[in-house]
Every structure is written in C-alpha cells, then in structure tokens.
Amino acid sequence: MFEYQEWKHVFKLDPNKEITPEALDQICESGTDAVIVGGSDGVTIENTVDLLSRIRKHTVPCVLEISNIESITPGFDYYFVPSVLNSQNPDWIVGLHKKAIKEYGHLINWDELVTEGYCIVNPDSKAAKLSEAEADLDNEDVLAYAKMAEHMFRLPIFYLEYSGTYGELDLVKDVSTVLNKTSFFYGGGIKDKEQARTMAQFADTIVVGNIIYEDLEAAISTVKVVKG
Amino acid sequence: MFEYQEWKHVFKLDPNKEITPEALDQICESGTDAVIVGGSDGVTIENTVDLLSRIRKHTVPCVLEISNIESITPGFDYYFVPSVLNSQNPDWIVGLHKKAIKEYGHLINWDELVTEGYCIVNPDSKAAKLSEAEADLDNEDVLAYAKMAEHMFRLPIFYLEYSGTYGELDLVKDVSTVLNKTSFFYGGGIKDKEQARTMAQFADTIVVGNIIYEDLEAAISTVKVVKG
Numbered sequence: 001m002f003e004y005q006e007w008k009h010v011f012k013l014d015p016n017k018e019i020t021p022e023a024l025d026q027i028c029e030s031g032t033d034a035v036i037v038g039g040s041d042g043v044t045i046e047n048t049v050d051l052l053s054r055i056r057k058h059t060v061p062c063v064l065e066i067s068n069i070e071s072i073t074p075g076f077d078y079y080f081v082p083s084v085l086n087s088q089n090p091d092w093i094v095g096l097h098k099k100a101i102k103e104y105g106h107l108i109n110w111d112e113l114v115t116e117g118y119c120i121v122n123p124d125s126k127a128a129k130l131s132e133a134e135a136d137l138d139n140e141d142v143l144a145y146a147k148m149a150e151h152m153f154r155l156p157i158f159y160l161e162y163s164g165t166y167g168e169l170d171l172v173k174d175v176s177t178v179l180n181k182t183s184f185f186y187g188g189g190i191k192d193k194e195q196a197r198t199m200a201q202f203a204d205t206i207v208v209g210n211i212i213y214e215d216l217e218a219a220i221s222t223v224k225v226v227k228g
Numbered sequence: 229m230f231e232y233q234e235w236k237h238v239f240k241l242d243p244n245k246e247i248t249p250e251a252l253d254q255i256c257e258s259g260t261d262a263v264i265v266g267g268s269d270g271v272t273i274e275n276t277v278d279l280l281s282r283i284r285k286h287t288v289p290c291v292l293e294i295s296n297i298e299s300i301t302p303g304f305d306y307y308f309v310p311s312v313l314n315s316q317n318p319d320w321i322v323g324l325h326k327k328a329i330k331e332y333g334h335l336i337n338w339d340e341l342v343t344e345g346y347c348i349v350n351p352d353s354k355a356a357k358l359s360e361a362e363a364d365l366d367n368e369d370v371l372a373y374a375k376m377a378e379h380m381f382r383l384p385i386f387y388l389e390y391s392g393t394y395g396e397l398d399l400v401k402d403v404s405t406v407l408n409k410t411s412f413f414y415g416g417g418i419k420d421k422e423q424a425r426t427m428a429q430f431a432d433t434i435v436v437g438n439i440i441y442e443d444l445e446a447a448i449s450t451v452k453v454v455k456g
Contacts, residue, residue: 081380085326090318097380098313102372110379144330151338152309152325153381 004063004078004114005156005183007033008200009226011219012065012187012209015051016042023216028058030223036080036207038065040126045071052076065116069100077112082159084118085145089132116157117149122188125163139171146175150182160203162188164210166195169202176202191215196222232291232306232342233384233411235261236428237454239447240293240415240437243279244270251444256286258451264308264435266293268354273299280304293344297328305340310387312346313373317360344385345377350416353391367399374403378410388431390416392438394423397430404430419443424450 009032013019016039019027028035037051048064048071055062056075064076072079084092101108119142120128123135137145142160149158158179160172166189176184186203190196191211199206206226212219237260241247244267247255256263265279276292276299283290284303292304300307312320329336347370348356351363365373370388377386386407388400394417404412414431418424419439427434434454440447 083380085322088318090316090321093318093321094313094376097376098369098372101375101380102368105372105375108379113379115380140330141326144326144333147329147333148322148325151336151341152311152329152343153383155381 004034004061005204007205009196009223010034010036010063010205010207011212012036012038012207013051013055013212014039014209015044015047015071017213019213021054023212024054025058026216026220027212028055028060030220031227032060032223033205033227034061034063034077036063036065037076038067038080040067040130043067043071045073049073066100069096069103072100072104079113080116080157081113082116082118083155084120084131084133085148086119086133086135086137086141087131088134092131092133114156115153116159116185117145117153117155117182118159118161119145120161120163121167122161122163122165125161125165127161127163139168139174142171143174143178146178146182146184150179155182157183157185159185159187159207162186165189166191167199169198172199173202176204179204190222192218193221193225197225200226232262232289233432235433237424237451238262238264238291238433238435239440240264240266240435241279241283241440242267242437243272243275243299245441247441249282251440252282253286254444254448255440256283256288258448259455260288260451261433261455262289262291262305264291264293265304266295266308268295268358271295271299273301277301294328297324297331300328300332307341308344308385309341310344310346311383312348312359312361313376314347314361314363314365314369315359316362320359320361342384343381344387344413345373345381345383345410346387346389347373348389348391349395350389350391350393353389353393355389355391367396367402370399371402371406374406374410374412378407383410385411385413387413387415390414393417394419395427397426400427400430404432407432418450420446421449421453425453428454
C-alpha cells in the first residue's frame with residue numbers, strides 16, 4: 001500500500017542504531033504499512049544507504065524522514081520533511097528546507113515529498129532539544145498547532161511527537177477531532193499492543209520506534225492489533 | 229469576482245492613512261478586482277472598521293490582510309494571513325498565528341482564511357524591519373521560498389513584497405515560472421500604468437498601494453492596462 005494517507009501502522013528505524021538481519025526481516029515482514037528511516041542524531045549517508053539497501057530486499061514501502069541534508073539519498077518511496085511548528089528557531093520551521101531547496105530543488109520529485117507539521121511535546125527529548133522546540137505546551141496550544149497544520153498550511157501530516165514518552169490520551173483524542181484532511185500521526189512511547197490499540201483508536205497512523213530495539217516481540221505485536 | 233485566484237489587480241489601502249470619500253469612491257469603482265485593507269503600523273480596530281464600512285458602500289470584494297490580532301473584525305470577504313517565510317523570528321512565520329488560533333480558532337471560518345507566504349525583499353522597508361525579515365536575498369533564495377510555498381506548504385498565495393521599491397523584472401519572471409498552483413502576488417513600487425503592465429505580464433496579481441496616496445490618477449490608471 002503506497003498511499004501514506006491509508007497507513008495505520010508504521011515502524012521507525014534509526015540508521016544510527018544496530019539491528020540484526022533477522023530482526024529487520026521480522027520488522028519488514030510484520031504486516032506494517034511502511035518503514036520510516038529517521039533519527040535525531042548520528043544519521044549519515046552511509047548508515048542511511050546501508051539501512052535502505054537492507055530494507056529494499058522486502059516489499060514494504062520505505063520512507064526517508066529527512067533529518068539532515070547530507071544523508072538524503074535516492075531510492076525511497078517517499079521523503080517526509082519535518083517542519084517543527086513549535087520550534088523557536090526558524091531554521092527548523094522553514095530555514096533548513098529553504099537551503100535544501102535552493103541547493104537540490106532541481107533534483108526533487110515533489111510528488112514524493114510530504115511535509116509533516118511536527119509538534120514536539122516532550123521537553124526532555126533529544127528531538128525537542130535539537131530543534132529548539134518550545135515543548136512545554138498546554139493542550140490548547142497543541143490543538144492550535146493542529147488546526148494550523150490543517151487549515152493554514154494544508155499539510156498532509158500533523159505529527160504529534162511524544163518522543164520516548166507515552167502520550168496523554170485525552171489530548172490525542174482531541175487532536176483527532178480537529179483534523180480532517182490532514183493525516184494524524186502519533187509517535188512516542190508505544191511499548192505493547194494495548195498501548196498501540198489505544199492510540200490507534202484516535203490517530204490515523206501510529207509510529208512504533210524505540211521498542212524495536214528493546215523488545216522486538218512486543219514491537220511486532222503492535223502490528224496485528226492495529227492492522228486487524 | 230470573489231475568487232481571489234482570478235484576481236489580476238488589487239488595491240491595498242492602509243487604515244492608518246487618510247483617504248477622502250471621493251478618492252475612495254474612485255478606487256472602489258475603478259474596476260479593480262478587490263481592495264485589500266492592511267498596513268504595517270498604526271492599524272487599529274477603529275480605523276479598520278471605519279475603512280471597512282466605507283468600502284462596503286461599494287460592491288468590490290474586500291479583504292482584510294491581518295497585521296495584528298487586535299484589529300480583526302467580521303465583515304470582510306476574505307482574511308489574508310501573512311506568514312513571512314524569510315523572517316528570522318518564528319512569531320512571524322507561525323507563532324502569532326498559533327496564538328490567534330488558540331484564542332479565536334472557534335470563531336474562524338476557515339473557508340475565508342487564505343495564507344500568504346510572504347517573501348520580503350526590501351531590507352529597508354518597515355515591513356522587513358517589523359517582521360525581522362532576512363531580506364537581503366539572492367535570486368536563488370527567493371526562488372527556493374517560492375518553491376517551498378507551492379510544494380512544501382501548498383500555500384494559496386506567494387507574495388513577493390518589494391514594499392515601496394519597484395522589483396527586479398528578471399526575478400519576477402523567474403518566480404512566475406516556478407509557481408503553478410500557488411497564486412503569485414507582486415507588490416511594491418508600482419507608480420504608473422507602464423510599471424503595472426510590466427509586472428502583470430508575470431505576476432498573477434499585482435498589488436497597487438502607496439501611489440494611491442501620492443497620485444490617485446496614476447493609481448487608477450493601473451487598473452485598465454491590467455484588466456483591459
């Protein structure tokens with residue numbers, strides 16, 4: 001299934017983390033809708049290409065979530081481009097993107113490029129620190145960013161990023177009610193199938209990441225409850 | 229004509245500047261496609277409502293270009309919301325917008341709200357100073373912002389703002405070639421019909437502002453050459 005709007009479950013693999021061939025086979029053959037390649041630090045062209053080539057032995061759709069310009073490589077089905085709406089540094093909202101378009105715009109296939117409006121809500125996370133996010137938000141702030149993503153910028157994806165911590169269910173539910181055309185991605189802290197099922201009630205797409213490296217079996221179990 | 233995508237010529241009136249009833253009649257009955265109400269400083273709810281009520285005696289479509297939250301009032305056909313893509317302060321890209329949505333989101337009719345991706349290219353202008361724009365751009369920067377507006381954020385409008393100075397024709401031409409779905413608004417320094425005609429060759433919509441207050445007849449003459 002190559003339409004990201006239809007994805008219910010995706011795994012996120014970090015090029016900077018080790019994964020055995022057997023574990024990668026299980027992830028790719030799990031029935032998940034897609035594998036996203038992306039991370040906060042240590043992402044290089046070498047480890048990105050290496051992971052891509054290993055995933056490409058399987059038929060699962062494969063996305064590069066761009067974390068820096070240096071690690072962009074052809075061969076992915078989609079390129080997800082984060083714009084951190086709650087960053088305090090314009091580079092993370094539009095600035096780095098402008099530089100990339102200026103340098104590589106002529107190479108970009110715009111049909112493969114999908115902008116994610118990120119809202120990072122865990123102030124202690126690496127992602128928040130790296131992107132200088134004002135992550136200490138109240139629920140109304142988050143809902144305002146979600147509405148902004150849908151209405152002001154007509155973004156294809158709003159990504160609520162709890163980054164390592166499990167989210168507040170009431171807020172996730174409220175966000176789901178304000179998004180219609182924009183797909184709602186939830187990421188953060190999903191460690192078992194119950195948590196996956198819970199968040200998948202409200203988010204269009206749940207992103208399962210860290211648990212892959214901590215408890216592969218638990219990670220794999222999140223697919224079936226979401227995908228039925 | 230209420231479809232802003234079809235507008236070729238608009239006048240921009242500053243609520244903070246005086247205009248006689250006769251001059252306003254001429255502007256509104258000039259055949260222009262719309263009147264935009266907006267300015268950089270001194271815009272209040274009082275002078276905005278006053279100007280709105282005077283324009284509303286005519287049938288010309290009337291837009292509020294939002295410059296601050298305090299001066300927003302119902303009764304306009306559209307609300308244009310600038311997002312200054314080349315600002316160095318996130319408030320002007322997304323921050324003030326988030327605050328407004330948080331406070332007034334429940335009142336907003338999203339169908340009337342149109343986001344303008346601004347690129348301000350006159351470093352000496354009030355607009356550039358107010359919005360902390362990095363306005364000293366080379367042509368490739370401007371083209372990158374235009375592509376960003378169309379592809380990354382799918383904005384309805386890209387607004388190239390020369391703010392008081394007349395633009396560089398080659399750049400305006402180049403911008404026109406990279407925009408397809410996004411409407412290209414050009415603003416700045418149009419003082420006579422020749423300049424209007426020239427910019428209208430490439431911009432979808434030309435915005436005529438300051439000259440209204442300096443030479444009304446010259447301002448009025450810009451309509452016919454574009455709409456003729």
